[in-house]
Structures are given as structure tokens and as C-alpha cells.
Amino acid sequence: MIEASGLTKRYGDRLAVDQLTFAVRPGQVTGFLGPNGAGKSTTMRMILGLDAPTAGTVTIDGKPLAAMAHPMREVGALLDAKAIHGGRSAYHHLLCLAQTNNLPKGRVAEVLELVGLSEVARKRSKGFSLGMGQRLGIAAALLGDPKVLMFDEPVNGLDPEGILWIRNLMKGLAGEGRTVFVSSHLMSEMENTADHLIVIGQGRLISDCTVQEFIDRNSALKVRVRTNDPAKLAELAGSAGGRAEPGEGGALLVSGLDLTRIGDLAFDNGIRIHELSPLQASLEQAFMELTKDSVEFHATVPMAQGASRDGKVEAGS
Numbered sequence: 001m002i003e004a005s006g007l008t009k010r011y012g013d014r015l016a017v018d019q020l021t022f023a024v025r026p027g028q029v030t031g032f033l034g035p036n037g038a039g040k041s042t043t044m045r046m047i048l049g050l051d052a053p054t055a056g057t058v059t060i061d062g063k064p065l066a067a068m069a070h071p072m073r074e075v076g077a078l079l080d081a082k083a084i085h086g087g088r089s090a091y092h093h094l095l096c097l098a099q100t101n102n103l104p105k106g107r108v109a110e111v112l113e114l115v116g117l118s119e120v121a122r123k124r125s126k127g128f129s130l131g132m133g134q135r136l137g138i139a140a141a142l143l144g145d146p147k148v149l150m151f152d153e154p155v156n157g158l159d160p161e162g163i164l165w166i167r168n169l170m171k172g173l174a175g176e177g178r179t180v181f182v183s184s185h186l187m188s189e190m191e192n193t194a195d196h197l198i199v200i201g202q203g204r205l206i207s208d209c210t211v212q213e214f215i216d217r218n219s220a221l222k223v224r225v226r227t228n229d230p231a232k233l234a235e236l237a238g239s240a241g242g243r244a245e246p247g248e249g250g251a252l253l254v255s256g257l258d259l260t261r262i263g264d265l266a267f268d269n270g271i272r273i274h275e276l277s278p279l280q281a282s283l284e285q286a287f288m289e290l291t292k293d294s295v296e297f298h299a300t301v302p303m304a305q306g307a308s309r310d311g312k313v314e315a316g317s
């Protein structure tokens, strides 16, 4: 378990992390979400003792990292997959890590197998693809067989096969009872991977809940209705306190009224219903809604058809 309390980091006049208090529990994948510059990497670096907090504390299984005799046996992390000596083979990179951290040599072959790099283990990592580099970084994180694992943006730049592999790996590690903390600004990715979400914006905690709670709290449910008389139903929905807008192919998108109420309204007024289906907003939409006031940069672009936002999207830093 990772526990942060009042965790704060200031760089000059920039408050990168602002009094974060949260717990990352074992046995589940916890997504750490936030727009670019929200403070995710800084928080992870503080958890790992690579940056000193300006204020607050963070512990791993009750201890600060500095108090651990064998940190690699307690926590493994993938922060920057490119931070590897390119002249070394994958095998030697891991062997070196194992030896300097008092870990059994035999573990090197085990983790290489686990990440699927056994066949290229003796090749220089300089020639590795991005995906292979990520796998090697993950092998290093797993070397000490730690109970706590942290991955900073592990799917960045990976192809769909690589993304699927990392997703399954994280779920598997959590299934073994480990604590898995993974940062991302890809909401759609977290929707399929995380059980729990910690969302931050401009260094501050915005939300700490399960994925489903996050969607329920932050997205209004809409109902798609197809009927023989959309104009009449739209009027009825309006007078009943709802709001109807035109959807694709002549459908109506109704918000503010639940399915049953809309069905009853139609029945009571002799309107035939051809479709009545709930539309749940995706995690992506809910996340963008929640963090729209805390993104560092906004760009105004035309929205794709079907998008329902105010024309703003988050741009990378």
C-alpha cells in the first residue's frame, strides 16, 4: 500500500504537487490520471524518494523508501524506459541491477521470460524498439519481486499489441495481490485497465474513487430515443423538466429524464417508441469535463461529429 499525506512539491513559485493525500491499495490497479503537467511524475518521484517533498509524507507499506534496506524488493518502478545504458545487453543490464541490489542472479532469466525478452536478451538494448525498451524497464521493475509496482505512462507510444500486453500484465500483477499504481493521461486506456482512479489537476486531488463511481459522478446519462414523432416527444420531455437535442439519424438525445419516465411520457401521449437506450459517457468524456479548468494549455479545434463539448481540447505541453 502507498500512502501519501499532505504531499507537496514546490519548484520556485510553481506548486507542482499541492497537499495530496491518498492511498493506493493492494490487489487492484489504481490509475493515476491528470492532464499534462498535473504533477503525476513529480508525485511518483517523491514516492520513490527521487525528489524530496517540500511538505507532507509518503510511505510504502508503512515505511518511507529511505528506511528500506532492500528497496527493490519492496517497490519496482518504470519511470523512464529510455534511461538504460544502450551499450549493454538486456541480460547484462538486469544482471548489473541484480548484483548491486543483492538479488539472486537466477531472477534475471525469470523476469526476461516474464516480459518476453528471453530471445533477445544478449542483444544490445540500443537497437531495441520502444516496446522492447518498455518491456526491459518492466523487467527491471519486477526484478526484486516487489509487492508494490509503479508505472509512469507505460503505454506511451506503444502499438495496440504492446498496450494489450501491458494492460494484461498490470491486471495479472494486481490479481496476485500486488499494489499497482499506473499513471496516464489516456483516459480510454484507464477505463479498460484500472479498478480505482486517483485524478489530479494542477497538483491537487480532484477525485479518488472507483472507475464506475467516477463515470457515475461525472457524466450525465443521456437516453437515445427513436420515435415516430420526435418533435412531439421533444416538447413533452422539455415540459417534464428534461432536455432533448437532435441525435444521429433522426434520433433524439434526452437528458434530465430517466428511461422509464421517457417511456411513460411516450405511452401516455400515444407516441410509438422504436428505440430507447441509455448512453453512458465514456471515462474520457468524464475526465475532460472534470479537469477542463485545470489543464495547462487549451487549443480550440473543430470537434468531430458526435462530440458534445465546447470546442476545447487539451493539448500536450
Ligand SMILES: Nc1ncnc2c1ncn2[C@@H]1O[C@H](COP(=O)(O)OP(=O)(O)OP(=O)(O)O)[C@@H](O)[C@H]1O
Binding pocket: 011, 014, 015, 016, 034, 035, 036, 037, 038, 039, 040, 041, 042, 043, 185, 317
Ligand atoms: N525539476 C523541475 N523544475 C521545475 N519545474 C518542474 C520540475 N519538474 C516538474 N516541474 C513542473 O511541475 C509541474 C508538474 O510536472 P509533472 O511532470 O510532475 O507533471 P505530469 O502530470 O507528470 O505531466 P506529464 O503528463 O506532462 O508528464 C509542471 O508544471 C512541470 O513543468
